Amino acid sequence: MSFLDLETQINGLDFENPVMLAAGILGTTGSSLKNVSNHGAGGLVTKTITKPPKKGHNGPVLLEANSSYLNAMGLPNPGASEFIEELKDLKDIKKPIIASVSGEKIEELKEVVSLLNDYVDGFEVNLSCPNVEGGIICKESSLVESYIIGARKETNKPIWAKLSPDIEEIDKKAKVAEKSGANAIVAINTVEGMEIDIKSGRPILSNKKGGISGEAINPIALKCVYDIYKAVEIPVIGVGGVYNWENAIKLIMAGSSAIQIGSGISKGLNIFEEVKKGIIEFLKKEGFNSIDEIKGISHRY
Template identity: 45%
Template sequence: MYTLTGLEMKNPTILAAGVLGTTGASLCRVAREGGAGAVVTKSIGPEPKYGHPNPSMVKLDCGFLNAMGLPNPSYAEFVQELEIAKKDSGVPVIASIFGGNSGEFAEVAQGLLPGQPDAFELNVSCPHAEGYGAAIGSNPCLVEAVTAAVKEVTDLPVWVKLTPNVADITAIGKAAEAGGADAVVAINTVKGMAIDIESGYPVLGNRSGGLSGAAVKPVAVKCVYDLYAALEIPVVGVGGVASWEDAVEMMMAGAAAVQVGSAVYDRTDVFSEISSGIEAFLQRKGYSDARDFVGLAHEAV
């Protein structure tokens, strides 16, 4: 059993927000068939949101570009899906939430409590939703205020998902920690764009979006490394994790656990593959637990 901020997981792999997290059934599928140690829901807000016009996602050679725009049914409609996931998934269910200010974050958190989530993940990092996400997550004062507001309305663990699209991610991480965060999650997508050279128009309906997948892994590893050195709370690593080797690298940088997003598009059982690979690595290296090598890269300096 693997424990993180009080959550007991069968392994240190977690479904990232925004991927197969729109319904309780899809969350259960990832947990029961895919082998995830925990799952994070789609980001849920205070009001129904339809998101950006299509095309909202495009596959690239190096990963994916998406500009979904935080589509969701609102917390009032999502409680039922959360209840299904809690009842049938068999793993911790973390509710990803967003809002335009600290009051909205607190409202959504309170509104989802009847669904009995195991923790909250605060989305202050989406790069393509005007007025939300990174618009808040780029300002340390706002990040601290949002985190504190959610901590005031719940005793559940609160994780804060950080944007890499800032000058110093550790300043944002410290603000989340000051607000009472139990962990930070790094990173969300990196700002990106693709243009169709035949028409000359941007490919995405929103013109620009967020890059995920293999291309962002080195960025994520560096952010996790820096945050691990700067903070006292755990860091959850996410960004380009598609194999057990990726997971081990992220954990050696300082991640207490890893989230998987883009790789799920190729195979839902990637979580089982990663956890099995980590177990084999532990035996080969003589480690008794994955925590034995978390932050190992810092000892080499």
């Protein structure tokens, strides 16, 4: 790897750079995923896909609050069978495509993985959406284990486990995921929160509670990645509050092999190129030859 080459390999997949699209943003159609690819993302993670189509919650589902975003979308998606047509539209993209997948039951998740297996390079199992019925999908180690084992039965491709910052002992849950067959850990998803209208006293979101994203959660992501990196031997992919190259560098120093950008796209799709450029310039200035030389460097102190 040279100063001008950020090529990264994770689970045998070659990413031309370690800056990926996160699940949930611009990941529902082939055309939107192509657009993100054309703006420099090294890999693409789709919107979370379920077996049946999901309409999502009624509005309001998104608002800005305290310099962050609060959403309760409810996992709207076209359903696995319909989404295959969007994936077929990506056959000419020479970048890894990771399907974010979920299911209210383990059998449903297994069906989704089976349906999409021939069209993607790997799977990100969403164990952590805070704004669907029932709240966070997997708070207990037993559920983490069951979902990952279920997904593994349906594919030999890489499986990434996406964990929530709101679960207890996230490092131990990550270890459970690893032992159950996960090839990487993605940390974090949004942080549970809510907003209230002081004139009426009513929660603003129709779902009452939702997930907070934005640059404000970057320190939370750092802490979770830091803890997980010490606990597992598989790669950690950092996500949460990446709005600039400094946020990305911090996540790599905490232990991330790659990073994902979600709400940061609100600054424009050029953020992928800006973050890549910032990483390269930082490496040059500080005398490093690759991101591998700074990955987990914070653990030396």
